[in-house]
Amino acid sequence: LIRLVFRRHVVGRSQARLIVQNDDDRQLLVRERMALEDQIVTICGAGVNLQKFSPQPFPKGEPVVLVHCRLLWDKGIGELAAAARLLQQRQVVGRIVLVGMPDDANPAAISTEQLNEWVRAGLFEWRGHRDDIPDQLANCHIACLPSYREGAPLSLIEAAASGRPIVTTNVPGCREVVRHGDNGLLVPARDAVALADALQSLMQDTELRQRMGARSRFWAEMRFDRALVLRETLRLYEQLIPQAPRCREAAPADNSFLRQEQSI
Numbered sequence: 001l002i003r004l005v006f007r008r009h010v011v012g013r014s015q016a017r018l019i020v021q022n023d024d025d026r027q028l029l030v031r032e033r034m035a036l037e038d039q040i041v042t043i044c045g046a047g048v049n050l051q052k053f054s055p056q057p058f059p060k061g062e063p064v065v066l067v068h069c070r071l072l073w074d075k076g077i078g079e080l081a082a083a084a085r086l087l088q089q090r091q092v093v094g095r096i097v098l099v100g101m102p103d104d105a106n107p108a109a110i111s112t113e114q115l116n117e118w119v120r121a122g123l124f125e126w127r128g129h130r131d132d133i134p135d136q137l138a139n140c141h142i143a144c145l146p147s148y149r150e151g152a153p154l155s156l157i158e159a160a161a162s163g164r165p166i167v168t169t170n171v172p173g174c175r176e177v178v179r180h181g182d183n184g185l186l187v188p189a190r191d192a193v194a195l196a197d198a199l200q201s202l203m204q205d206t207e208l209r210q211r212m213g214a215r216s217r218f219w220a221e222m223r224f225d226r227a228l229v230l231r232e233t234l235r236l237y238e239q240l241i242p243q244a245p246r247c248r249e250a251a252p253a254d255n256s257f258l259r260q261e262q263s264i
Contacts, residue, residue, distance in 0.1 A: 017039055054161070069145055081123050
């Protein structure tokens with residue numbers, strides 16, 4: 001049914017355009033004949049405020065890995081727990097911090113009981129919901145999101161803007177933010193051993209963290225600046241709507257019309 005709707009209301013309309021957040025989704029739409037190649041525009045996420053999320057010196061002390069997301073099984077939190085246990089067995093120095101809450105409306109939500117069990121086992125520190133994400137990133141050394149699939153994960157874009165190296169999975173969305181060996185490490189989804197290995201390599205190498213963190217900020221400035229995303233979005237409207245220049249005057253000062261759900 002979805003394919004039929006797309007073929008009728010997108011492919012059949014020359015002025016129709018689709019905005020996708022990653023090239024994997026672009027290829028899927030073309031492959032399934034749900035849109036034509038020239039009807040699809042890739043804009044990776046809603047952008048990030050580069051002043052609010054800015055590089056801070058790495059904190060002193062043991063390495064801290066920060067995971068901030070909805071606490072769902074398909075975000076790879078189960079694999080993260082298994083990886084944390086491996087790091088514990090290897091006696092790797094460092095902590096893994098979870099920031100976020102389960103989404104109780106989602107069938108993939110992780111129960112509070114399970115989260116507390118992991119905390120009691122010493123695998124995680126769980127801080128729950130926080131409104132101070134820039135501070136949380138400033139006080140970590142590595143950002144991580146072992147998700148099974150994303151659109152354009154805001155948590156990783158914020159981490160990149162904050163100048164942090166990233167460990168994530170080689171899946172749609174996540175690989176839009178991380179270039180393996182450049183600003184972070186990509187591992188297979190659902191692979192706790194590979195995840196533990198990647199985390200360990202960064203937890204034990206200060207120079208590597210600093211180099212990859214600097215590259216994360218570089219890519220944030222080149223690709224994820226909210227002002228850049230805004231210009232790209234308005235340019236698309238200007239191409240399709242004759243009176244589009246008025247969009248600039250009507251655009252909310254806080255760019256609220258660009259806010260969108262970042263994950264699938």
